Amino acid sequence: MAYQFDFIPVLQNVDLLLQGAGFTLALTAVGTLLGVGLGIIGAVLRAWRIKPFNTLFGVYVELIRNTPFIVQLFFIFFGLPALGVRLTEWEAAVLAMVINLGAYSTEIIRAGIQAIPHGQLEAAAALAMSRVETFRYVVLRPALAKVWPALSSQIIIVMLGSAVCSQISTEELSFAANFIQSRNFRAFETYLVTTLIYLAMAILIRQLLAWFGRRFIQGAR
Amino acid sequence: MTLTPRRLLTALFASLAIGVSPAFADGLADITERGVLKVAVPQDFPPFGSVGPDMKPRGLDIDAAQLLADKLAVKLELTPVNSTNRIPFLTTGKVDLVISSLGKNPEREAVIDFSAAYAPFYLGVFGPDDAAITSLDDLDGKTISVTRGSIEDIELSKVAPKGATLKRFEDNNSTIAAYLSNQVDLIASGNVVMVAIAERNPKRVPVMKLKLKDSPVYVGVNKNETALLDKVNAIIAAGKADGSLNAVSEKWLKQPLPADL
Numbered sequence: 001m002a003y004q005f006d007f008i009p010v011l012q013n014v015d016l017l018l019q020g021a022g023f024t025l026a027l028t029a030v031g032t033l034l035g036v037g038l039g040i041i042g043a044v045l046r047a048w049r050i051k052p053f054n055t056l057f058g059v060y061v062e063l064i065r066n067t068p069f070i071v072q073l074f075f076i077f078f079g080l081p082a083l084g085v086r087l088t089e090w091e092a093a094v095l096a097m098v099i100n101l102g103a104y105s106t107e108i109i110r111a112g113i114q115a116i117p118h119g120q121l122e123a124a125a126a127l128a129m130s131r132v133e134t135f136r137y138v139v140l141r142p143a144l145a146k147v148w149p150a151l152s153s154q155i156i157i158v159m160l161g162s163a164v165c166s167q168i169s170t171e172e173l174s175f176a177a178n179f180i181q182s183r184n185f186r187a188f189e190t191y192l193v194t195t196l197i198y199l200a201m202a203i204l205i206r207q208l209l210a211w212f213g214r215r216f217i218q219g220a221r
Numbered sequence: 222m223t224l225t226p227r228r229l230l231t232a233l234f235a236s237l238a239i240g241v242s243p244a245f246a247d248g249l250a251d252i253t254e255r256g257v258l259k260v261a262v263p264q265d266f267p268p269f270g271s272v273g274p275d276m277k278p279r280g281l282d283i284d285a286a287q288l289l290a291d292k293l294a295v296k297l298e299l300t301p302v303n304s305t306n307r308i309p310f311l312t313t314g315k316v317d318l319v320i321s322s323l324g325k326n327p328e329r330e331a332v333i334d335f336s337a338a339y340a341p342f343y344l345g346v347f348g349p350d351d352a353a354i355t356s357l358d359d360l361d362g363k364t365i366s367v368t369r370g371s372i373e374d375i376e377l378s379k380v381a382p383k384g385a386t387l388k389r390f391e392d393n394n395s396t397i398a399a400y401l402s403n404q405v406d407l408i409a410s411g412n413v414v415m416v417a418i419a420e421r422n423p424k425r426v427p428v429m430k431l432k433l434k435d436s437p438v439y440v441g442v443n444k445n446e447t448a449l450l451d452k453v454n455a456i457i458a459a460g461k462a463d464g465s466l467n468a469v470s471e472k473w474l475k476q477p478l479p480a481d482l
Contacts, residue, residue, distance in 0.1 A: 077402075077404065078395075078398045078399070078402045078404070079402075081402040081403050081404065082402065086402075086403060086404065089388070089404075166391075167390070167391055167395065168390075168395075168399075169366070169388035169389055169390055169399070175389075178369060178391070179369060179389065181370075182369050182370030182374070183370070183375075
């Protein structure tokens with residue numbers, strides 16, 4: 001028996017999907033800003049071996065990079081209330097994404113910082129640049145420029161990984177897809193449309209990050 | 222004597238006639254004469270019926286069957302069945318009764334008769350003892366965890382007020398975890414699921430607040446077995462009156478028998 005494709009039940013709920021996509025983008029935006037911020041702090045502490053924070057961040061990075069995202073998320077949402085810390089599903093989702101991206105970006109940015117030739121720092125000193133200027137123009141910006149493609153990819157991964165947040169009832173895109181599928185049982189059509197939306201979002205974010213990199217990080221030297 | 226097809230057929234019909242005739246007799250009289258009550262029970266549906274650590278069937282349905290056998294003053298013989306073969310076991314006369322968490326519906330009523338209900342089975346909204354929820358309107362402003370796509374999700378989505386927040390989870394375990402970790406105020410599920418919670422976390426057992434869908438369970442009896450059906454009904458009524466059925470419900474469902482059952 002041939003399957004009768006019917007996209008009408010999915011298209012009737014397209015507002016739910018778009019709303020979910022909006023929430024996914026918002027989650028990703030907040031997660032990226034805070035996560036990369038955390039990553040920069042971690043990278044500096046790790047690159048300069050500032051005690052005791054470098055060890056602390058080392059443990060954090062290993063802990064997060066070697067455990068599944070969904071387990072981290074469940075721990076925050078279902079586990080922490082036992083210690084009296086109760087977060088809503090949105091707070092838990094953002095926190096999990098920040099912690100996750102923070103760990104990965106720490107290592108990515110640290111690699112960028114450590115790839116800066118030592119002579120470049122000496123040159124900055126010879127030019128009498130202040131510590132802040134040196135850090136901003138000689139360390140951070142060239143470091144980010146070097147690892148920008150890797151960092152962009154990690155941000156996309158986190159955006160796609162946010163699909164898992166539907167498991168704690170966060171109503172992002174995957175939640176909307178699962179919800180629609182549970183009502184009309186049109187799995188193929190629902191997930192096909194959802195896949196295309198994710199694909200479009202990933203391409204959009206990649207273009208946006210590429211533009212941002214050219215405009216503010218790699219271009220302006 | 223050679224076995225011609227004609228003779229074979231005659232013999233077959235003769236044996237059929239002998240074999241069939243007791244089925245039209247009084248099932249109740251047969252049971253008392255035999256001294257054994259044969260009951261079909263589930264073995265894969267706790268708390269109604271499962272296999273205990275001693276490899277013997279145990280559960281609400283088994284206790285209910287034992288109650289009936291005791292009142293009939295006969296021995297009990299259990300036949301494990303599943304939800305697809307339980308009615309055929311009854312209609313082909315392999316068992317006298319089906320006590321297998323059997324719900325009533327028109328299709329089944331066309332084939333067999335049902336006794337009075339002996340245990341509750343329903344979907345509802347459950348919550349802590351002190352939550353003041355008496356009507357659907359009270360759900361306003363509350364968060365309720367529910368398993369996405371389940372019957373309770375569909376039913377609750379239809380009737381919940383706008384101010385109620387339904388948090389939909391992937392499976393029963395997440396739905397329960399959300400309730401137990403205080404992430405939601407209430408939980409929508411079945412009374413059987415509440416038993417699972419009671420076993421794991423007896424301190425926060427949710428109590429019934431609102432009923433969404435009611436489907437109590439009945440004893441299945443063959444058609445035209447009026448005497449047996451009347452007797453079963455009498456025993457169930459007596460069991461409700463003297464509290465013995467209530468004790469069975471308390472034991473397996475951790476809740477008293479509803480008054481309107």
